[in-house]
Amino acid sequence: MITTPRTLVDIRGLSVSFPGANGGRPLVHGVDLFIRAGECVALVGESGSGKSLTARSLIGLAGAQALIDARQFDIDGRPALRFTDREWRSLRGTFAGLVMQDALVSLDPLRTVGAEIGEVLAHHRLVRSRGERRTRVHAVMGDVGIPYAEHRATQYAHELSGGLRQRALIASAIAAGPALVIADEPTTALDVTVQAQVLAVLAQRLAQGVGVLLISHDLAVVAGIADRVLVMHDGEVVDSGTTQSVLNNPSHPYTRQLLAAQPSAQSRGHRLSSARIVSDEPHSAPLIIREPLPPRRARSEQAVLRVDAIGKQYSRRGKHRGEVFTALQDVSFAVHGGEVVGIVGESGSGKSTCANIVLGLIAPDAGNVEFLGTRWNGPGVSERVRRELRPRLQYIPQDPLSAFDPRHSVQQLLEEALWSKALPKPALLARSVELLEQVGLDAAFLARRPSSLSGGQRQRVAIARALAPEPALIVCDEPVSALDVYVQAQVLDLLAELQARLNTALLFISHDLDVVRHLSDRVLVFKDGRIVEEGDAERVFAAPEHPYTRLLMSATPALRRVEERTPAEIPSFALERELL
Known part of the structure; x- marks a missing residue:
């Protein structure tokens, strides 16, 4: 006997709007969403x-002021448009668990990770004792790959790496x-x-019959786990279907x-943002074409940065007080003028410490x-000694919104960032406008x-700020990881x-x-505080030597890609039939 999987979500014609926002138009309009048990959408x-x-x-x-309307809005078989706050609270955690993107903001900084994960168990009274709750918390931490669960459960969010924080959020x-x-x-x-x-x-939860609604800008992640895909643009679903059909045969230009x-x-x-999918013959496989970037100058023989056998250790706290954690050990490399050096490695490998x-x-x-x-x-090297050269070394953060003073205008x-130039006020304004124009913005953004600002606009301002003092070296720490695909392409270009x-x-x-391979001349692979492989980017990616790199x-x-060629390899008549 074939049983129909449980219907978890059945929504038809969803519309979400806010009074006075978006010119009175809904921010979400006409969305149909259907999720069954054991299915990833x-x-x-x-x-x-x-x-x-x-x-x-x-x-x-959706928000206290959200106005939600739909022809049908069933959650777990129940019409939910008229749910009370109490009914919604009863669903959160037990029927549906939410994993958000920014774990450092989402996790309570005043509670241990174990208390955070165990909150839902205590709130819904799903276990009978603290000991049972502690055992369940340690087990679920192990499920999401958090090592030393008993120790990690006693730590606070700020004491964990970004990867561990995200796994703790998923565990909760x-x-x-x-x-x-x-x-x-x-x-x-x-x-x-x-x-x-x-x-x-x-995937394990899917196999156990849990439904998953995955929001991601990483199409390769989506390709590997999703059963169906909905592509949204300006609040509407513009493309939908099975993962294979949407990613292999997209019907909408935006997809x-x-x-x-x-x-x-x-x-x-x-240029990534110039990429277009075309076909050079009827019914043939589609092709990706791209415009070339400007030619680059040869790298300088002179190194702007030399790192020689650096090491860094930290003393553990809590139950492991007295033990030493080695964040970096015997790390050496150089960065030459005009060179792009990529650093890759898992969380805790020493990248950020370096x-x-x-x-x-x-x-x-x-x-x-x-x-x-x-x-x-x-x-003998103090900040006073570094101060003169400090403008020549700049930084582009992962999250400019957290790095910028929210009270300051652009x-x-x-x-x-231009303090070192000591420019008069008119020249300071002119240089600020010039910097914005360099990153594709204009003077209207100054105020x-x-x-x-959108995520892409904030990252452009961060780049303009880094370029302001004309640096010799810019340290870019995950500068595009939080951006969607097309904005990422624009920022990388x-x-x-x-x-x-x-x-x-x-x-x-x-x-x-993929980002590092696209951009870098050389690559350093970090593991457990050491460089385990380094070399020319194409060589490392094409023929990795170290087991960890592999x-x-x-x-x-x-992501199973369509065939890719440069414009020079495509017959001219094909360029006239671009699909976008």
Whole structure:
């Protein structure tokens, strides 16, 4: 006897609007969403397309002022449009668990990770004793790949790496065994090996009959786990169907644009945002074509940065007080003028510790760092000594919204970065406008504040701010990890174009191997605080030598791409029949 899987979500014609917002038009309009037990449905699309708002409406978290309407709005077989707050609260955690993107903001900084994960068990009285709750918490932490669960459960969110925080957030969402997991960009900040663990956890839940609503801008992640895909644009679903049909035969121009903008081995040296899917013959397989980036100057023989055998250790606290954790050990490398050096590795491998030492934010316990031929760290080197060279070393953060002072306008942020130039007021304004124009913005953005900008606009301001003092080296720490595919393509193109024109060296940290391969000249692979492999980017990616590098490659989600060629390889008549 064949049984029909339980229907978890059945929504027809969903509309979500807010009084006075979007000119009175709904932010989400006409969305149909159907999820069964054991099925993964993915929502993809750019920032602001309505993905998260749609997902939050399923658990009554669209917002206090949200006006929700639909022809049908059934949650677990019950009409939910008239649910009370109490009825919504009873569903959260037990029927549906929510995994949000920013774990540091989502986790309570005043409670331990164990208390955070166990909250749903206590709130819904799902266990009888504290001991049973503790056992369940440790078990679910192990399920999501958190090592040393007993110790980690006693720590606070700020004491964990980004990857561990995200896994703790996922553990809190699945602790009560919900029938539906809503995962809003759950792997965005994770390295490929941890990402694979998280996806394995979601796949395991699917096999157990749990439904998953996955929101992601990573099409490779979607391809590997989703049964069906809905592509959202401007609040509407513009493409939908099985994962294979949507990703292999996209029907809407926007979907084709998303697929073409993905970085790959073939995209190196070309503008990602220029990518188009075309066909050179009727009924033939589609092709991706791209425009070339500007030619780059040869790298300088002179190193702007030399890192020599640096090491860093931290003393553990809590139950493991007295033990020592080695964050970095015997790390050496150089970055030459005009060179792009990529750093990859899993969470806790030492990437960020290395970046902070290079930036002079923390001191190494061993080894030396030289910047522009000047001793940068160590005995006798204070910030006063570094101050003169500080403008020549800049930083692009992962999350500019957290890095920027929210009270400052864009003009104030840029003027602050130009302090070393000592420019008069008119010249300061002119230079600020010039910087904005370099990153594709205009003078109208000067008066705006970070909270009023989109993710891509904030990242452009962060790049303009980094370029302001004309640096010799920019440290880029996951600068595109939180951006959707097309905005990521625009930002990567901008970085590549500016780097080619200004010949600024980049130290580019990312967990996205495709991004690193697309942009970098050389690659450093970090593991357990050491560099286990380094070399020319194409060589490392094409023929990795170290087992860990091969593990990273194999753990990277793969999107079955259409065939890719450069414009020179496509007959001219084919370029006239672009599908976009």
